[in-house]
Amino acid sequence: MLTLPCPFCGQRDETEFLNTGPTKPARPSSDVTDSEWINWLTVPVNPVGYVEEKWWHVKGCGKYFTIKRHTVTHQIKMPDEDSA
Numbered sequence: 083m084l085t086l087p088c089p090f091c092g093q094r095d096e097t098e099f100l101n102t103g104p105t106k107p108a109r110p111s112s113d114v115t116d117s118e119w120i121n122w123l124t125v126p127v128n129p130v131g132y133v134e135e136k137w138w139h140v141k142g143c144g145k146y147f148t149i150k151r152h153t154v155t156h157q158i159k160m161p162d163e164d165s166a
């Protein structure tokens with residue numbers, strides 16, 4: 083069972099949360115090619131390793147927050163922690 087660290091409520095069971103998806107990379111500048119633009123719009127980031135995700139504490143405080151979750155081990159870090 084996964085537990086998540088809500089910055090407002092502390093450690094809580096994952097059943098209290100809704101994953102609203104990975105945070106997107108920064109919007110590309112206007113001089114990108116059509117294929118680069120389509121990739122940014124439609125291709126989700128799916129690496130092996132840590133990804134930044136937005137979570138909503140829907141059954142708790144109701145606030146949104148960002149964490150880093152390892153896609154294989156599900157280890158959780160806060161975004162300002164070292165990603166090593």
Ligand SMILES: [Zn+2]
Binds near residue numbers: 090142144
């Ligand atoms: Zn909370």
